Amino acid sequence: MAGKKKLRTFAICGLSGICILGLLLMSTCGFALNPGYENTDCAKVKPHIVFLVNQDSLNYEAHKTIPVFAKELRDTKKYKVTVILGNGKNTAFHFPGLEVISGADLLVIFARRVALSHHQMAIVKRYFKEGKPLVAIRTANHAFSVREKLSEGFESWDGFVPEILGCQNRGYGPVNIGIDVAVQGSPHPVLSNLYGLKFHSEGNLYRVAPLLDDLATVLLKGNSGSETEPVAWLRFSGKSRVFYTSLGYPTDFKSSFFKNLLVNGIDWAMEKEKL
Numbered sequence: 001m002a003g004k005k006k007l008r009t010f011a012i013c014g015l016s017g018i019c020i021l022g023l024l025l026m027s028t029c030g031f032a033l034n035p036g037y038e039n040t041d042c043a044k045v046k047p048h049i050v051f052l053v054n055q056d057s058l059n060y061e062a063h064k065t066i067p068v069f070a071k072e073l074r075d076t077k078k079y080k081v082t083v084i085l086g087n088g089k090n091t092a093f094h095f096p097g098l099e100v101i102s103g104a105d106l107l108v109i110f111a112r113r114v115a116l117s118h119h120q121m122a123i124v125k126r127y128f129k130e131g132k133p134l135v136a137i138r139t140a141n142h143a144f145s146v147r148e149k150l151s152e153g154f155e156s157w158d159g160f161v162p163e164i165l166g167c168q169n170r171g172y173g174p175v176n177i178g179i180d181v182a183v184q185g186s187p188h189p190v191l192s193n194l195y196g197l198k199f200h201s202e203g204n205l206y207r208v209a210p211l212l213d214d215l216a217t218v219l220l221k222g223n224s225g226s227e228t229e230p231v232a233w234l235r236f237s238g239k240s241r242v243f244y245t246s247l248g249y250p251t252d253f254k255s256s257f258f259k260n261l262l263v264n265g266i267d268w269a270m271e272k273e274k275l
Contacts, residue, residue, distance in 0.1 A: 047105040048080045054111040062110040065253040092151035112139035115146045115154040131239030133269035138248030166213030166235045173205030179222040199257040203249030241269045
């Protein structure tokens with residue numbers, strides 16, 4: 001029956017580690033964690049954003065912060081959101097329902113060092129061959145780079161970083177110093193609502209300079225001790241719009257600066273803002 005409401009349970013885990021279990025009416029443009037559903041009414045009117053996340057002790061609690069952030073996006077009533085929390089060993093990883101990205105308007109990756117089956121990696125690569133957009137967060141700069149021996153039938157994708165993000169993972173700055181970020185001078189239109197603001201991240205700096213893409217637009221640089229590195233930029237990989245930020249430490253998601261930065265990147269990637 002058209003418009004029939006369906007109930008689906010979900011769990012949202014906050015930074016405190018407390019999980020809230022609830023029900024959503026899936027006939028409204030909603031949120032799903034590892035869903036197996038299609039909400040065709042929502043797809044007609046609201047952009048569909050799919051998040052790929054893995055739970056890893058070195059992945060900055062993305063499995064906790066991203067579901068909360070995604071729910072906040074859903075609550076703006078501007079987006080349909082799907083969070084896919086993968087499972088398995090890093091050398092043999094699986095994203096349940098990954099096929100949904102073929103119909104997504106935007107893919108967001110906050111995952112660290114996972115090898116996918118040949119079938120699932122082909123789905124990811126096909127997404128970019130079709131020129132579809134990406135927002136990538138922090139550990140995405142080694143999302144599919146796996147150091148251990150891979151399980152049979154699985155593959156890594158070291159080329160994702162240079163080919164899609166336009167950079168290299170050149171190491172990391174010292175911990176316990178943090179990163180100071182400020183929007184100064186003439187801000188890019190994507191940063192218009194952040195002009196004149198300062199932000200301090202408790203995370204360590206990612207070393208990426210020089211970027212491989214000379215045409216990339218560096219939005220923000222971060223200072224940590226004597227080091228300065230790009231921490232957010234825009235580029236094109238073929239026809240795919242790509243926004244990447246190396247910020248994304250758990251406490252960053254408590255900051256309106258950081259969350260507005262992500263929303264700005266999302267809007268630009270979906271062509272709501274011009275380069």
